[in-house]
Amino acid sequence: xxxxxxxxxxAVLSGAVLALAGQGELLAERVGVLNLGxxxxxxxxxxxxxxxxxxxxxxxxxxxxxxxxGAAVGCLFAAATVLARASQVLCGIALTTxxxxxxxxxxxxxxxxxxxxxxxxxxxxxxxxLPVLGPALFHQSAPVYVAFLVLPLALxxxxxxxxxxxxxxxxxxxxxxxxxxxxxxxxxRFAYVALGAAIAAAAGADLTLAFVPSWSDGVTAGRGWIxxxxxxxxxxxxxxxxxxxFLFGLVNALGYxxxxxxxxxxxxxxxxxxxxxxxxxxxxxxxxxxxxxATTAPAALGLPYYRDQR
Amino acid sequence: MLANDGVDxxxxxxxxxxxxxxxxxxxxxxxxxxTGLYQPDAGSxxxxxxxxxxxxxxxxxxxxxxxxxxxxxxxxxxxxxENVHLGWSETPWRASARVLEARTASLAARFGLAVAPAARxxxxxxxxxxxxxxxxxxxxxxxxxxxxxxxxxxxxxxxxTLFAALRGFRGRGNAVVLISHKxxxxxxxxxxxxxxxxxxSVATCAAAxxxxxxxxxxxxxxxxxxxxxxxxxxxxxxxxxxxELRDVGARDRRGITxxxxxSLRVRAGEILGIAGVAGNGQRALSEVLTxxxxxxxxxxxxxxxxxxxPDPRTFAEAGIGHIPEDRLRTALAPDLSVAENAVLRxxxxxxxxxxxxxxxxxxGAVARRIVEAAGLDVRDPRVPVRNLSGGNQQRxxxxxxxxxxxxxxxxxxxTRGLDVGAVAxxxxxxxxxxxxxxxxxxxxxxxxxxxxxxxxxxxxxxxRIAGLLPAAGADPERLGLLMSGQ
Numbered sequence: 001x002x003x004x005x006x007x008x009x010x011a012v013l014s015g016a017v018l019a020l021a022g023q024g025e026l027l028a029e030r031v032g033v034l035n036l037g038x039x040x041x042x043x044x045x046x047x048x049x050x051x052x053x054x055x056x057x058x059x060x061x062x063x064x065x066x067x068x069x070g071a072a073v074g075c076l077f078a079a080a081t082v083l084a085r086a087s088q089v090l091c092g093i094a095l096t097t098x099x100x101x102x103x104x105x106x107x108x109x110x111x112x113x114x115x116x117x118x119x120x121x122x123x124x125x126x127x128x129x130l131p132v133l134g135p136a137l138f139h140q141s142a143p144v145y146v147a148f149l150v151l152p153l154a155l156x157x158x159x160x161x162x163x164x165x166x167x168x169x170x171x172x173x174x175x176x177x178x179x180x181x182x183x184x185x186x187x188x189r190f191a192y193v194a195l196g197a198a199i200a201a202a203a204g205a206d207l208t209l210a211f212v213p214s215w216s217d218g219v220t221a222g223r224g225w226i227x228x229x230x231x232x233x234x235x236x237x238x239x240x241x242x243x244x245x246f247l248f249g250l251v252n253a254l255g256y257x258x259x260x261x262x263x264x265x266x267x268x269x270x271x272x273x274x275x276x277x278x279x280x281x282x283x284x285x286x287x288x289x290x291x292x293x294a295t296t297a298p299a300a301l302g303l304p305y306y307r308d309q310r
Numbered sequence: 311m312l313a314n315d316g317v318d319x320x321x322x323x324x325x326x327x328x329x330x331x332x333x334x335x336x337x338x339x340x341x342x343x344x345t346g347l348y349q350p351d352a353g354s355x356x357x358x359x360x361x362x363x364x365x366x367x368x369x370x371x372x373x374x375x376x377x378x379x380x381x382x383x384x385x386x387x388x389x390x391x392e393n394v395h396l397g398w399s400e401t402p403w404r405a406s407a408r409v410l411e412a413r414t415a416s417l418a419a420r421f422g423l424a425v426a427p428a429a430r431x432x433x434x435x436x437x438x439x440x441x442x443x444x445x446x447x448x449x450x451x452x453x454x455x456x457x458x459x460x461x462x463x464x465x466x467x468x469x470x471t472l473f474a475a476l477r478g479f480r481g482r483g484n485a486v487v488l489i490s491h492k493x494x495x496x497x498x499x500x501x502x503x504x505x506x507x508x509x510x511s512v513a514t515c516a517a518a519x520x521x522x523x524x525x526x527x528x529x530x531x532x533x534x535x536x537x538x539x540x541x542x543x544x545x546x547x548x549x550x551x552x553x554e555l556r557d558v559g560a561r562d563r564r565g566i567t568x569x570x571x572x573s574l575r576v577r578a579g580e581i582l583g584i585a586g587v588a589g590n591g592q593r594a595l596s597e598v599l600t601x602x603x604x605x606x607x608x609x610x611x612x613x614x615x616x617x618x619x620p621d622p623r624t625f626a627e628a629g630i631g632h633i634p635e636d637r638l639r640t641a642l643a644p645d646l647s648v649a650e651n652a653v654l655r656x657x658x659x660x661x662x663x664x665x666x667x668x669x670x671x672x673x674g675a676v677a678r679r680i681v682e683a684a685g686l687d688v689r690d691p692r693v694p695v696r697n698l699s700g701g702n703q704q705r706x707x708x709x710x711x712x713x714x715x716x717x718x719x720x721x722x723x724x725t726r727g728l729d730v731g732a733v734a735x736x737x738x739x740x741x742x743x744x745x746x747x748x749x750x751x752x753x754x755x756x757x758x759x760x761x762x763x764x765x766x767x768x769x770x771x772x773x774r775i776a777g778l779l780p781a782a783g784a785d786p787e788r789l790g791l792l793m794s795g796q
Contacts, residue, residue: 160406160407161404161405161406162403162404162405163395163401163402163403163404163405165405166388166392166395166396166401166405166410167396167397169388169392170385170388170392170396170397173385173386173387173388174383174384174385174386176383177383177384177385177396178396178397179367180347180367180379180383181367181383181396181397181398182366182367182368182369182371182397183396183397296387298387299386299387307347
């Protein structure tokens, strides 16, 4: 494998975690709920997947278990933020700290050991024979294809080409208008917050069964927070999240490459790169002229919905 | 709280039925019951003779009831087409922008309502947004159309368009319920009129036999009607000039001209009317007069002294009160309490301010006085001001600004959303201010109001003063021509 090919391959592999987590966060934010618990969901999903494959030796089973746990935790989060209308910021931080702590405790027996079963690369016929790009992009595991192709395509169609998607976007913009139009605002918010959490937990399974692949305390390394930033950077668009995740993956992969080839850059600086990139990506668009209205946050993001308010 | 108490309302096919009443008479509550947002504690709703249970907005739509609210229920960030199709069972499953825009264009043609399907709602004027709301309701097959103060936000030309659309709708055998405070308008378009007072329907009559005064009596009830405003003598030509603009020009951030060479003098003891179709620079003018907007060119003079760097605080401390056109966004902090909003102009001066501190008891006392002066029946001044009705918000702002206006009161559309009684009270207060030697700037779209209350009328067109004439003996037709730029 050429250097470029391995760089791109690593970029896609590490970007997939962010792409998945970002798409999950996108669903919650599009219906107006800010979920800051992605980091905790990643950890819970990751440890669930590791524990499941240790018993069952099937990566798909591990992924499904992570999705199930993510959905259950998402329902709890939605019950607090959508039904009880608790502060979304506080609940999100609680989910992050609680999720990280719970995952660290549950994951102790598996820490440091390689995953008992991992996702194996699948070759896409013909495309995998392309020079450079073939081995980099089309010799990847199933979650990577889902993260970069299936999910962005599905969400793009859902949000911008269906009646249901119109309703979802409107709920994030103006829930009172939706309520007046007879749309079940609370039920839909609940469902999509839970679904988003399930996808974020699946990103955790991708992290421990395909990317790393093992469990250790702190393996999420702030990726959940980067995913939250990525959604804003991408202007709440599924495709742009995929592209942004690839860019972040590329920064990450550059760090690995520099370390492997010994380019003489301090390793601490290299591991800092993704976080520096996050700050840069957040600051640059804000500095450049004005942000276009199409890329601004849903107007009702973070606000609990009360029917009685005028 | 009891908002509706044994209300009877009968609606015939092919009629426009006006609903009148003071702010808080229970009109909005009644309409919320009809559209399923509230459930009645007693009584029933029958459509075509059959009793129907309306347990939500969707049920109301199925029953053929459509409502256009005073505050539009649109999603500003989305397009007209998306808003029309939101929450509609007939929206196709595949709803890409192209599909929705094509459907919207054909709906607009069918109902004769001109809208731009691909435009973002946030970019539309109030009249255009209202057309989108109406189109949305009509597309769902409404046979009963309820409009809550539909003309409050419209320019006169837009009102004519709206009334034409309503007459067309009535002509197809449908019914319209029109909630309004403007008696002239109601007499012009309604077939029958129901008056509500204190949560009850007190009378229903044919519009043909009614007059402004008979309606006003029904609305106010037994309480004595407020004394008619006594126009003052106006200001003599040598009265001191309190506030003056000299060749003022202003542009917005995009470089579009708002004001262009405006020169105006506000004299002590006069009411200066500003006529003009909305959007011809009224907002910028009221902001320049109150220090909220720094002109790009020209001078602003306070009692003959040029203000070097105008800012709202200097002007407020100099005794210039401001009733802005967008009360909820510019005049009030919606989530703060009624009391806090009431003292918003006076918190920084004694007796409320004490050095760096704030005396909550003094603030409460001032707030109570303002709430009383506004004639508000607010049991708990701690409720957020957004929970007040639009009319009551307006009363609060007017009372607050009257207190600080020791020199000039600048009032942009101050009667919007007010009932007859409150309008009379406000006009009387303006005349009182003028009699005390203040200047009043009254910005309005209603020529009747200006001709009756102003001493001089300046006509604003495209950011310029198109004409300035004494109100006494002014010819409405000439004013109308000036307003349209001729």
